Amino acid sequence: MSYSLYKFHRKPSHSNLKEIPGVSIIKPLTGLDTNLYENLKTFFNLQYPRYELLFCVQEHDNELIDLIERLREEYPDVDSQLFVGSQKFSSGDKLLKNDTMDIKNPKIYNMLPAYEKAQYPYILISDSGLLMHEHTLYDMVMCMTDNVGLVHQMPFTCDRKGFAASVEKVYFGTQHARMYMTINLIGINCVTGMSCLIRKECIDRVGGLRAFGHYIAEDYYIAYEVAKQGWKLRVASTPAQQNSGEYSVSTWIDRMIRWCKLRMRLSPLAYLEPLQECFSSAILAGIVTNYLFEWNALVVAACHILIWFILDYLMLRITQGGALPFSKFEFAIAWLLREFSSFYIYFKAFTGSSIVKWRGKEYRLGSGTRAEELSSLPLPPPAPSLLVESSSSTTLSSSSSSNSTLPVAGPHLLSSSSSSTKQSSQLV
Ligand SMILES: CCCCCCCC/C=C\CCCCCCCC(=O)N[C@@H](CO)[C@H](O)/C=C/CCCCCCCCCCCCC
Numbered sequence: 001m002s003y004s005l006y007k008f009h010r011k012p013s014h015s016n017l018k019e020i021p022g023v024s025i026i027k028p029l030t031g032l033d034t035n036l037y038e039n040l041k042t043f044f045n046l047q048y049p050r051y052e053l054l055f056c057v058q059e060h061d062n063e064l065i066d067l068i069e070r071l072r073e074e075y076p077d078v079d080s081q082l083f084v085g086s087q088k089f090s091s092g093d094k095l096l097k098n099d100t101m102d103i104k105n106p107k108i109y110n111m112l113p114a115y116e117k118a119q120y121p122y123i124l125i126s127d128s129g130l131l132m133h134e135h136t137l138y139d140m141v142m143c144m145t146d147n148v149g150l151v152h153q154m155p156f157t158c159d160r161k162g163f164a165a166s167v168e169k170v171y172f173g174t175q176h177a178r179m180y181m182t183i184n185l186i187g188i189n190c191v192t193g194m195s196c197l198i199r200k201e202c203i204d205r206v207g208g209l210r211a212f213g214h215y216i217a218e219d220y221y222i223a224y225e226v227a228k229q230g231w232k233l234r235v236a237s238t239p240a241q242q243n244s245g246e247y248s249v250s251t252w253i254d255r256m257i258r259w260c261k262l263r264m265r266l267s268p269l270a271y272l273e274p275l276q277e278c279f280s281s282a283i284l285a286g287i288v289t290n291y292l293f294e295w296n297a298l299v300v301a302a303c304h305i306l307i308w309f310i311l312d313y314l315m316l317r318i319t320q321g322g323a324l325p326f327s328k329f330e331f332a333i334a335w336l337l338r339e340f341s342s343f344y345i346y347f348k349a350f351t352g353s354s355i356v357k358w359r360g361k362e363y364r365l366g367s368g369t370r371a372e373e374l375s376s377l378p379l380p381p382p383a384p385s386l387l388v389e390s391s392s393s394t395t396l397s398s399s400s401s402s403n404s405t406l407p408v409a410g411p412h413l414l415s416s417s418s419s420s421t422k423q424s425s426q427l428v
Pocket residue numbers: 176179180182183188189190191192193194216217218219220259260262263266267269270272273275276
């Protein structure tokens with residue numbers, strides 16, 4: 001709690017904006033979410049001197065493309081490009097079908113062409129459901145001091161209507177925030193890839209984003225690699241504002257089961273997670289104090305739960321940085337539901353199959369979240385080349401990939417060499 005209080009919602013230090021490096025913001029998109037227009041719009045309004053927006057549409061979707069085009073027309077001064085999935089890999093490119101066959105992570109697959117085109121030294125991987133405050137990019141860059149290689153936002157949520165939104169906010173602002181901040185405070189890699197500002201050189205050094213394509217938990221491996229190269233990982237001063245329009249308690253539970261399955265394969269410590277929940281630790285505290293001091297176990301457990309509940313409320317207020325959008329009564333109900341549903345989530349993750357469903361596709365998780373897809377990714381078509389639509393013109397580009405060595409199983413990556421060249425020419 002103290003670390004969050006120290007970390008969050010602080011004003012960034014002032015510095016000479018001209019010295020700030022450019023940022024290539026990669027937005028992997030899969031579908032038309034209710035809030036997508038509103039969310040993407042915030043990226044065109046960022047108060048930052050030099051950035052480009054690289055939109056990646058996984059599969060051809062006219063409505064989604066129209067929405068992005070509308071925004072790009074509204075903001076002609078913002079440098080942006082659109083990469084459409086079905087047109088991105090071609091026989092004409094050096095990034096050939098065979099080179100992409102080993103990429104199982106669909107988010108990585110989707111982002112590849114944008115990464116190849118990114119022109120700035122920093123890249124920001126930013127998930128589709130995020131809304132960004134106009135100063136957040138600047139704040140994140142300010143956190144990227146000389147020894148820092150990756151700045152990540154702790155996942156949190158915007159204020160949205162409905163009980164499901166309250167449950168999500170309570171989860172991300174209490175249990176998740178507590179663990180996320182604690183683990184980061186003690187310097188262990190705990191990075192969620194929802195909103196990550198990364199020095200591009202760190203990724204280039206291992207052959208580009210494709211080097212992480214084997215794993216579903218690409219975020220963990222990216223952070224692992226950055227740290228291995230001697231850089232520090234830092235939590236940003238503002239939490240990520242998830243603002244997806246499609247949410248419900250069951251969607252949240254399914255997502256948490258998927259995340260838990262990932263963590264189980266990243267660290268055996270994940271199996272101890274149930275022990276750090278309020279009710280299980282209350283039972284343990286009751287038993288232990290009864291054994292040691294003969295205290296009344298029920299009273300100890302009740303006090304434990306009450307104190308925990310109050311501290312969780314404070315933690316949520318700290319993460320929110322202001323008033324909550326629901327009453328204390330609603331907080332209590334959402335908190336109880338969150339606490340009890342956690343055991344269901346652990347049970348399903350620990351005892352369920354190794355298959356996870358992500359955006360309609362299924363993947364079998366192997367060791368270290370190494371993935372084997374059960375429903376295939378869209379294969380590269382025999383089209384002439386990679387189509388890139390830029391804000392000023394439409395260009396035909398050929399991109400190249402590296403001859404990188406890909407990560408090995410388990411939470412370790414092998415360093416590899418990389419070489420990449422880029423060319424582009426006007427479309428006639
Ligand atoms: C007696 C109590 C023992 C408590 C042991 C607690 C072990 C906790 C382990 C993990 C909790 C992490 C929760 C953070 C949220 C991560 C969200 C997430 O799942 N994100 C995934 C999807 O984006 C992502 O791929 C994973 C990222 C990081 C996973 C980190 C796993 C290693 C954790 C090792 C922790 C040791 C902590 C010990 C200290 C308190």
